[in-house]
Amino acid sequence: MYIYAFLKTPTSPLKLPQGIKGSLEIISDQGLSALVEPDLQAEDLPDTDEQLMQAVVTHDQITCTIFYQTSLLPVRFGTCFRSKTALLEHLVLYQQNYLHKLDQLEGKAEYCLQGVPLEPPANTLTQTNPTDLPPLRGRDYFLAKKQLHHHQLQHQQQQAQQWQQLVEVLCQTYPETCLADSQPNRERIYILMPQSNESKLQEQLKQWQSQYTHWQLSLGNAVPPYHFL
Numbered sequence: 001m002y003i004y005a006f007l008k009t010p011t012s013p014l015k016l017p018q019g020i021k022g023s024l025e026i027i028s029d030q031g032l033s034a035l036v037e038p039d040l041q042a043e044d045l046p047d048t049d050e051q052l053m054q055a056v057v058t059h060d061q062i063t064c065t066i067f068y069q070t071s072l073l074p075v076r077f078g079t080c081f082r083s084k085t086a087l088l089e090h091l092v093l094y095q096q097n098y099l100h101k102l103d104q105l106e107g108k109a110e111y112c113l114q115g116v117p118l119e120p121p122a123n124t125l126t127q128t129n130p131t132d133l134p135p136l137r138g139r140d141y142f143l144a145k146k147q148l149h150h151h152q153l154q155h156q157q158q159q160a161q162q163w164q165q166l167v168e169v170l171c172q173t174y175p176e177t178c179l180a181d182s183q184p185n186r187e188r189i190y191i192l193m194p195q196s197n198e199s200k201l202q203e204q205l206k207q208w209q210s211q212y213t214h215w216q217l218s219l220g221n222a223v224p225p226y227h228f229l
Helices: 049-067 084-093 095-105 138-173 195-211
Strands: 002-008 025-029 032-037 108-117 177-179 187-194 215-219
Touching: 002 049, 002 095, 025 084, 032 084, 032 095, 084 095, 108 138, 108 195, 138 177, 138 187, 138 195, 138 215, 187 195, 195 215
Parallel strands: none
Antiparallel strands: 002 032, 025 032, 108 187, 108 215, 177 187
16 A cells, blocks of 8 residues: 555644545544555556656645645555555554654744855946947956856855855754755755744845845755654
8 A cells, every 4th residue: 555644643634645646544543644645556556757747736736725624644656555454554563753843843843945046147248338338358258258257256256155145054053954956047945943933034034135135145945854754
């Protein structure tokens, strides 16, 4: 059977969406539950790229739908147990560990703060030399090109400094953070915090955007704690 998440046994019924291929079910034992699709096995998952990607998206949507109703521990896409008995044995074995983690995550959500590096202000050879003047040649051209390169390098250095400063501020303000690997066109940092503090984070984001002008900052929606398990 296919599994989506672990959660405390609900005290009231949850609204279960449709699964990847069939109906969902909650299996419980001594206060700990698992959200499963009992009739779905690993070999039943799609094998084409497009269909597989859609299944991944559906998995995440289902996890988020339940997360908006109760705290949970999300499970990686494609995880299956060979039988209900095997799942129940797992619940018993990891009961205290999972329940303790769920207590720690109660009321919290993960947020992704993303920074996209902005290009330096327009400063090209054509602007250095207005269009109504003859084009730069020889020594003047190479001098203008050198100035442009210096300007771009200075902008990149300031950009790196600003992101590092922002990361330090975030880590001081929100102790539970996780920095993602750098990518050429974006940086990301994940924050785990109480959902009740989201409006405060949104206000801080406006302040940071005015402060760190070499970056375009954005904040993702509240999602399960994928990076903090």
